Amino acid sequence: MGLKLGKQMRVRLKYFSEDVDRHDNVRCYVRLPGKRKVRIHALPGTPEFLEEYQAAIAAAAIAPMRQANESKKDSLRYLCIRYYASAAYRALDGSTQNWQRRALDEIAREHGAKPVATMQARNVRRIRDAKIETPAAANQRIKALRAMFSWANEAGETGVNPTIGVKKLKYRSDGHHTWTDEEIQRYYDRHPLGTQARLALDLLRYTAGRREDAPRLGRQHIREGRVRFRQAKNEHRNPIDIDILVHPALAESIAAAEVSNRMIFLLTEFGKPFTANGFGNKFKDWCRQADLPRCSAHGVRKATSTALAEASATPHEIMAITGHQTLEEVERYTRAASRKKTADAAMRKLII
Known part of the structure; x- marks a missing residue:
């Protein structure tokens, strides 16, 4: 069926x-x-x-x-299984469930048979440091274990919490690469209007959505000249509803792709909806086809935030588009835009 x-x-x-x-x-x-x-x-x-x-x-x-x-009720693997079946885990948004489960399953493959009651902070540090070459992945292990043991303590599954006192690794990262105007144009040159690849970028660019959002959008979200959707991130715990004008370029892209009658705009080659991970991987493929190996779906969101800041949008105006809930992250974009304009003004004075 x-x-x-x-x-x-x-x-x-x-x-x-x-x-x-x-x-x-x-x-x-x-x-x-x-x-x-x-x-x-x-x-x-x-x-x-x-x-x-x-x-x-x-x-x-x-x-x-x-x-x-089932017989190893004191094991780490058993605790993972109990956590996956819990209301706390099921209340998480899909992307959070996915990365937590990947991290915990990887840990359990090596340590799953070990009894939880004997776990100590030093054991968790060893689990963390096994990924020291990739500090982001190491820190995800800490976050996933912390979430599971926090639930387990509250639910009475165990009285120990070996993650207490274990710190995340410090490292420098600029995060996802922010697309430049030149990169966006190169992508457009490779994927013209009417292609699904072009529509994917335009959905990301003109909604500031994440990779979890774009593959869920369809005709039901475009009404009366507006895009209305609930962001996938934290939708079950702290939902954020987006209600913005349909950008003319997005309307043109949807019309050219002839998908305006679909409940889901973006579909796999088999005619099925993308998962968040599946869409992220496919989008990376489209980027590689355009010789843009550094670019990603989340980088488009950062590019939109940057463009808004450089157009003198206020932090609150940007938040209304992106769905950010605090000023701290948004102000990074506005501060960077302000520094750029100030530097340009200063250089013009120097040239004069």
């Missing part, structure tokens, strides 16, 4: 099925081979539907691991 998207498209989702009850109501399910089917209550084609679908797939994948480790 498939997921209906508009009048002309039907996307087939793996393990997805439908049936009709005695009242002629269509019921949607996910059913993996050998597993009990899981009911999906959200309306097909909506972000909520995709979240329930992905959660059902993930829950089925956890089951074999739970059975294999």
Whole structure:
């Protein structure tokens, strides 16, 4: 069976099925081979539907691991499994769930059989330092362990918290590369209007969305000349709703790609919605095709923030576009723009 998207498209989702009850109501399910089917209550084609679908797939994948480790109730692996099934973990947005699970599963592959009760801060430092060559990944291990043990202490799963007192590694990083105007033009030259690659960049650029946001956007988010959507990041804990004018360049890109009737604008080559990771990887491919190996989806968001600051937008105006909740990060862009203008003015005086 498939997921209906508009009048002309039907996307087939793996393990997805439908049936009709005695009242002629269509019921949607996910059913993996050998597993009990899981009911999906959200309306097909909506972000909520995709979240329930992905959660059902993930829950089925956890089951074999739970059975294999059920006897080791004092182990680190068992604690991870309990955390994945918790309300606290399920309340996290999808991208946070993904990186936490990747980090914890990697740790558990090496240390999963060890008893939690004997873990100490020095053990966590060793786990951190095993990734010392990639400090960002090392710090993600600390963050993931900290989140899990914080939940475990509150839930009464364990009385120890070996992450207390363990600091993250200090390192210098400028984060994701901010796209330049020249790089945006090079991308446009390689991916002209009408291509999905071009539409992807325009969705990111003119909504200041993240890689989790762009693949969720569709016709239902474009109404009365405005783009309205809820950002994926922290949507279950601290939701941010964006309501901005549709930029003329974005409207042109959507029209040229002939996707204005779709519930989801961007689809894979198999006609399925992108996951956040899948879209990020595909976007990197499009960047490499344009000879832009440093560029990424998040770098577009930074470029939009920079462009707004250089156009003299106030921090609060930028926040209304980007969805930032504090002035601190936004002011980095406005301070940099102010320094640039001040330096230009100073150089003009020097030349004179």
